[in-house]
Amino acid sequence: MVQIRAEMGKDQEAVKEIHTLAFGQENEARLVDDIRESEHFIPSLSLVADKNGEIVGHILFSRVFLETNEGSTEILSLAPMSVKPEYQNLGSAVNLWKKVYTLAGKQDFLSLWYLAIRNFIRDSALFLRVPKESDLLSLFPMRCLW
Numbered sequence: 001m002v003q004i005r006a007e008m009g010k011d012q013e014a015v016k017e018i019h020t021l022a023f024g025q026e027n028e029a030r031l032v033d034d035i036r037e038s039e040h041f042i043p044s045l046s047l048v049a050d051k052n053g054e055i056v057g058h059i060l061f062s063r064v065f066l067e068t069n070e071g072s073t074e075i076l077s078l079a080p081m082s083v084k085p086e087y088q089n090l091g092s093a094v095n096l097w098k099k100v101y102t103l104a105g106k107q108d109f110l111s112l113w114y115l116a117i118r119n120f121i122r123d124s125a126l127f128l129r130v131p132k133e134s135d136l137l138s139l140f141p142m143r144c145l146w
Contacts, residue, residue, distance in 0.1 A: 002056065002092055004099040007046040014055035015048065022082035031079055035062045044107070045076065047100055049083065049092040057083040059096040061104065076104055 007015060019028040035041050040062040049057030059081040065072045083092045 002049050002051045002095060004047055004049055004095050006044060007048045007058065007060075011048050011055050011058075015058045018055065018058050018084050019080060019082045021085055022088075023080070028080040028082065032058075032060055035060060035079065038062070040064065042076075042107075045100055045103060047096055047103075049087075049096055051087070056087040057081075057092040057096055059093075059100050061100055 015032060016026075016029040019032060020026050022028075032046075036046070042062060045061040047059050048055045059078070061076040061078055063074055064077040066075050081093065081096060083096075
Protein backbone atom coordinates (compact mmCIF):
# COMPACT_ATOMS: atom_id res chain seq x y z
CA MET A 1 0.00 0.00 0.00
CA VAL A 2 1.23 3.49 -0.84
CA GLN A 3 1.10 6.13 1.89
CA ILE A 4 1.21 9.83 0.98
CA ARG A 5 3.14 11.82 3.60
CA ALA A 6 5.29 14.89 4.09
CA GLU A 7 8.84 14.58 2.79
CA MET A 8 11.47 14.16 5.49
CA GLY A 9 15.19 14.93 5.35
CA LYS A 10 16.01 11.23 4.98
CA ASP A 11 13.93 11.13 1.74
CA GLN A 12 15.98 13.69 -0.18
CA GLU A 13 18.30 11.29 -2.00
CA ALA A 14 15.39 9.08 -3.04
CA VAL A 15 13.50 12.16 -4.26
CA LYS A 16 16.52 13.17 -6.38
CA GLU A 17 16.65 9.70 -7.89
CA ILE A 18 12.91 9.70 -8.69
CA HIS A 19 13.06 13.02 -10.56
CA THR A 20 16.22 12.02 -12.43
CA LEU A 21 14.70 8.71 -13.53
CA ALA A 22 11.31 10.16 -14.44
CA PHE A 23 12.66 13.10 -16.44
CA GLY A 24 15.84 11.46 -17.76
CA GLN A 25 17.99 14.33 -16.48
CA GLU A 26 19.01 16.03 -13.23
CA ASN A 27 17.46 19.48 -13.86
CA GLU A 28 14.25 18.76 -11.94
CA ALA A 29 16.16 17.25 -9.01
CA ARG A 30 18.30 20.40 -8.84
CA LEU A 31 15.17 22.54 -9.01
CA VAL A 32 13.77 20.74 -5.95
CA ASP A 33 17.02 21.43 -4.07
CA ASP A 34 16.89 25.11 -5.07
CA ILE A 35 13.28 25.47 -3.98
CA ARG A 36 14.00 23.79 -0.63
CA GLU A 37 16.66 26.45 0.03
CA SER A 38 14.39 29.37 -0.91
CA GLU A 39 11.91 31.43 1.09
CA HIS A 40 9.18 30.06 -1.21
CA PHE A 41 9.51 26.50 0.11
CA ILE A 42 6.49 25.13 2.02
CA PRO A 43 7.60 21.91 3.78
CA SER A 44 4.03 20.70 4.30
CA LEU A 45 3.47 20.78 0.51
CA SER A 46 6.48 18.64 -0.36
CA LEU A 47 4.96 15.17 -0.31
CA VAL A 48 6.22 11.67 -1.06
CA ALA A 49 4.49 8.45 -2.03
CA ASP A 50 5.92 5.84 0.35
CA LYS A 51 5.41 2.16 -0.49
CA ASN A 52 6.54 0.10 2.49
CA GLY A 53 9.56 2.35 3.09
CA GLU A 54 10.44 2.85 -0.59
CA ILE A 55 9.87 6.37 -1.91
CA VAL A 56 8.14 5.93 -5.28
CA GLY A 57 6.85 9.44 -5.97
CA HIS A 58 7.22 13.11 -5.05
CA ILE A 59 5.24 16.32 -5.53
CA LEU A 60 6.34 19.81 -4.56
CA PHE A 61 4.40 23.05 -4.51
CA SER A 62 5.97 26.38 -3.62
CA ARG A 63 4.82 29.98 -3.34
CA VAL A 64 4.89 32.20 -6.42
CA PHE A 65 3.26 35.53 -7.14
CA LEU A 66 0.92 36.11 -10.04
CA GLU A 67 1.14 39.70 -11.25
CA THR A 68 -2.04 41.19 -12.77
CA ASN A 69 -3.38 44.67 -13.45
CA GLU A 70 -5.10 44.45 -10.06
CA GLY A 71 -1.85 43.66 -8.23
CA SER A 72 0.03 40.63 -6.96
CA THR A 73 -1.64 37.41 -5.79
CA GLU A 74 0.14 34.57 -4.01
CA ILE A 75 -0.52 31.19 -5.60
CA LEU A 76 1.08 27.76 -5.49
CA SER A 77 3.23 26.45 -8.29
CA LEU A 78 4.03 22.83 -9.02
CA ALA A 79 7.68 22.14 -9.74
CA PRO A 80 8.03 19.21 -10.17
CA MET A 81 6.08 15.99 -9.68
CA SER A 82 7.49 12.56 -10.52
CA VAL A 83 6.81 8.89 -10.00
CA LYS A 84 9.38 6.13 -10.49
CA PRO A 85 8.87 4.64 -13.95
CA GLU A 86 7.97 1.18 -12.63
CA TYR A 87 5.20 2.70 -10.45
CA GLN A 88 3.71 5.03 -13.05
CA ASN A 89 0.04 4.58 -14.02
CA LEU A 90 -0.73 2.81 -10.72
CA GLY A 91 -2.39 5.71 -8.92
CA SER A 92 0.49 7.32 -7.00
CA ALA A 93 0.40 10.55 -9.02
CA VAL A 94 -3.34 11.02 -8.53
CA ASN A 95 -3.00 10.27 -4.81
CA LEU A 96 -0.19 12.83 -4.50
CA TRP A 97 -2.40 15.40 -6.27
CA LYS A 98 -5.42 14.70 -4.08
CA LYS A 99 -3.40 15.03 -0.89
CA VAL A 100 -1.63 18.27 -1.89
CA TYR A 101 -4.93 19.73 -3.12
CA THR A 102 -6.53 18.99 0.28
CA LEU A 103 -3.56 20.41 2.21
CA ALA A 104 -3.44 23.56 0.06
CA GLY A 105 -7.13 24.13 0.67
CA LYS A 106 -6.63 23.88 4.43
CA GLN A 107 -3.89 26.52 4.16
CA ASP A 108 -6.30 28.79 2.27
CA PHE A 109 -4.24 29.26 -0.89
CA LEU A 110 -6.05 30.90 -3.77
CA SER A 111 -5.08 28.51 -6.54
CA LEU A 112 -2.65 25.90 -7.73
CA TRP A 113 -0.70 26.37 -10.94
CA TYR A 114 1.17 23.77 -12.91
CA LEU A 115 2.76 23.35 -16.28
CA ALA A 116 2.46 20.34 -18.53
CA ILE A 117 3.38 17.12 -16.81
CA ARG A 118 4.55 14.55 -19.31
CA ASN A 119 1.98 11.76 -19.82
CA PHE A 120 -0.28 13.08 -17.07
CA ILE A 121 -1.63 16.54 -17.88
CA ARG A 122 -1.74 17.67 -21.47
CA ASP A 123 -2.63 21.37 -21.08
CA SER A 124 0.14 23.95 -20.86
CA ALA A 125 -1.28 25.83 -17.89
CA LEU A 126 -4.27 24.98 -15.72
CA PHE A 127 -5.58 26.33 -12.47
CA LEU A 128 -7.33 24.33 -9.77
CA ARG A 129 -9.70 26.05 -7.40
CA VAL A 130 -9.15 25.61 -3.70
CA PRO A 131 -11.82 26.62 -1.18
CA LYS A 132 -11.51 30.41 -1.38
CA GLU A 133 -13.62 32.66 -3.60
CA SER A 134 -12.07 35.42 -5.72
CA ASP A 135 -12.96 37.39 -8.84
CA LEU A 136 -9.40 36.82 -10.01
CA LEU A 137 -10.07 33.12 -10.42
CA SER A 138 -12.66 33.76 -13.11
CA LEU A 139 -9.85 34.94 -15.40
CA PHE A 140 -8.31 31.49 -15.61
CA PRO A 141 -9.53 28.07 -16.76
CA MET A 142 -10.07 25.78 -13.79
CA ARG A 143 -10.52 22.05 -13.81
CA CYS A 144 -10.23 19.26 -11.33
CA LEU A 145 -8.36 16.05 -12.17
CA TRP A 146 -10.75 13.73 -10.36
